[in-house]
Amino acid sequence: MKTTIFCFSGTGNSYYVAQKLAQELGDAKVVLMASVMDIPHLEMTERVGIIFPTYKGFPPLIVKQFIENVFAMQDLLPIKYCFLITTRYIFNGYSLTATELMLQKAGCLSSYSTQVVMPDVYVPLFTIPDEQKIKALYAKADGRIASIARDITDEKFKFSLKPLFSKFAFHRIMPIIHLSSKDTARQFTVSQACTGCGLCYRMCPSTNIVMEEGKPTFGDNCLGCLGCYHRCPTSAIKFTKKVHAGRYPNKRSGYDMEFRN
Known part of the structure; x- marks a missing residue:
């Protein structure tokens, strides 16, 4: 089957x-x-x-x-x-x-x-x-x-x-939870470590990220998946508020999907 x-x-x-x-x-x-x-x-x-x-x-x-x-x-x-x-x-x-x-x-x-x-x-x-x-x-x-x-x-x-x-x-x-997830990206900031590689832009499943002057900016359609945070190759995407430690690039999964060129 x-x-x-x-x-x-x-x-x-x-x-x-x-x-x-x-x-x-x-x-x-x-x-x-x-x-x-x-x-x-x-x-x-x-x-x-x-x-x-x-x-x-x-x-x-x-x-x-x-x-x-x-x-x-x-x-x-x-x-x-x-x-x-x-x-x-x-x-x-x-x-x-x-x-x-x-x-x-x-x-x-x-x-x-x-x-x-x-x-x-x-x-x-x-x-x-x-x-x-x-x-x-x-x-x-x-x-x-x-x-x-x-x-x-x-x-x-x-x-x-x-x-x-x-x-x-x-x-x-559930509608309240989904609305709160949309606001997740408002907690992101981008440090000087950003190289402008655009990976976050290409891999965002909700197309919530755009590149402006070589740096990512975040809209209000975030899913709260934290994919950009964990997969950023230079750990340049950070939270404005204190969060728990660690990144999870998850190499075991082989997940390297990109949805935009």
């Missing part, structure tokens, strides 16, 4: 899971959401997956935009089995439940929802784990992905546990 995996990844964790799962399943391809937001027609295979990180207990805004503006516009009849995977560290909150509700509204029911624990890279709240911890998390994730692949191959059904007040959180809290 052919599988299409639609993925959003800021720093590479979800991309790693998507690529690893595609290898385990065979006859599968990974499609990055940020690369197809303006494409009107997408191929829907018999098996479709959506993989994304959990941000503040919810799916990122781009996942909502993708499902509502792209996925819902497709011919969904070929889909026989749909699965959801979120990457998280401490908790997934309403992330899976919210995405299930969005898919239901789009006309597609999820058959399987689960999570994979990965390193947390949200430095406003957490310190980047040391190398030993990251290695252990990846080793455990590999086993988890293999188990998930077996479940999907067997077309098992697994639904997310519904936290209390799920619909209230979906309709009332």
Whole structure:
């Protein structure tokens, strides 16, 4: 059975899971959401997956935009089995439940929802784990992905546990979280270490960065993924407020995607 995996990844964790799962399943391809937001027609295979990180207990805004503006516009009849995977560290909150509700509204029911624990890279709240911890998390994730692949191959059904007040959180809290994420870039500043390489401009999944006089400037359409912060080759992008230590270029994932020339 052919599988299409639609993925959003800021720093590479979800991309790693998507690529690893595609290898385990065979006859599968990974499609990055940020690369197809303006494409009107997408191929829907018999098996479709959506993989994304959990941000503040919810799916990122781009996942909502993708499902509502792209996925819902497709011919969904070929889909026989749909699965959801979120990457998280401490908790997934309403992330899976919210995405299930969005898919239901789009006309597609999820058959399987689960999570994979990965390193947390949200430095406003957490310190980047040391190398030993990251290695252990990846080793455990590999086993988890293999188990998930077996479940999907067997077309098992697994639904997310519904936290209390799920619909209230979906309709009332998630929009607030998404608005707060848009303001993340207002906390960025660029130091003299910037070489004007433009990597942040090219890799931003929401095209929130523009280059002015050889330096990046940030708009108000940030997803809060912190990809630019972690992937800056000279660590020139900094927070104006004190954050926890560490950068996470995530070489294990092979995530080096760029969405603009």
